[in-house]
Amino acid sequence: MNLAALVPVMRRLALEAGDLILQVYNSPDFAVRAKSDASPVTEADEAADALISAGLRAAFPEVTLITEEQADSHALSASSFLIVDPLDGTKEFVQRRGDFTVNISYVQDGVPVAGIVYAPAQGRLFYTLADGTSVEETGAFAKDTAGALRKLSVAKPDNTALMVVASKSHRDQATDDYIARYSVRDMTSAGSSLKFCLVASGEADLYPRLGRTMEWDTAAGDAVLRGAGGQVVRFDDHRPLVYGKPGWDNPFFIAHAPGVVLK
Secondary structure, rough: HHHHHHHHHHHHHHHHHHEEEEEEEOOOOEEEOOOOOOOOOHHHHHHHHHHHHHHHHHHHOOOOOEEEOOOOHHHHOEEEEEEEEEOOOOHHHHHOOOOOEEEEEEEEEOOEEEEEEEEEEEEEEEOOOOOEEEEEEEEOOOOOOEEEEEEEEOOOOOOOOEEEEEOOOOOOOHHHHHOOOOOOEEEEEEEEOHHHHHOOOOOOOOOEOOOOOEEHHHHHHHHHHHHHOOEEEEOOOEEEEEOOOOHHHHOOOOEEOOOOOOO
C-alpha cells in the first residue's frame, strides 16, 4: 500500500461521510433500528458506509475491505486490509451528544499503520501521515487541501496524578475498579474512538476498555495513538493489540502513554 496515496483518500472520504452524517444528525428526526447483535444503526451509518466503501474500492480495488455495516465482509481474511467504522458511537449520535466519529484505517500484518478519526460534530480531525506520525488538522477542512497541522505527541505521565479517559456509554463497575488502582488527578468521559485521540494529543494518559469492542471500533484510533508515541495493549498480558483476528473481536485492552505504570 502506498500510504502517501492512501492518506488524502481517507481524509476526503471521512470528511464527505461526516457531511452526510451531520445532515441526518441535524434533521428533526431520524429512524433507529436494532441490528442482529442488538446494537443501534441509523440511516447515517448506512449512508456513510456506502460512500466510504465506494470510494475505497474505486481507489484501491485490490485491497481487502472490512466494514462494520457489511456483514458479508466479516468472513474475509487477509494479512493486510482496510477497515472502516462509518459511524462509531451510534449511541452518542442517537442521543445527540456529539462525540461520534468516522473511522478509516489500514492494517498491515496485524498492525494499524494508517488511520483517520473525524468527529464532525466537534470539528476535530486526527490522522496519520505517510511517515506514520500523527497530526490534528485545524481549520475549515477543505476536501482536497489539508489545513494547518499540529503534530500529536502523548504526554509524559505523572503516575501520582494521571489523567484518565473512559467510555461514556459503556462505563461499568469493573472499569471503575480498575481505574481505582491508579493515582488519578482527574477523569473525563468520551464516546467513540475519540478516547484514543485524547491520549494521542496529551489530553489524557490512560484509557482502559473492559468491554466488548470490534477491530473496526479501534483500528483508526489505535493508528493515531501509535503515531503519537502511544501504545494499545491487551488487558490480560500487556502485549500489543493485534488485528486480523478471527471474528474481528478485540480482547479487553489498555491504551496509554508510555511511562504509565500499568496495574
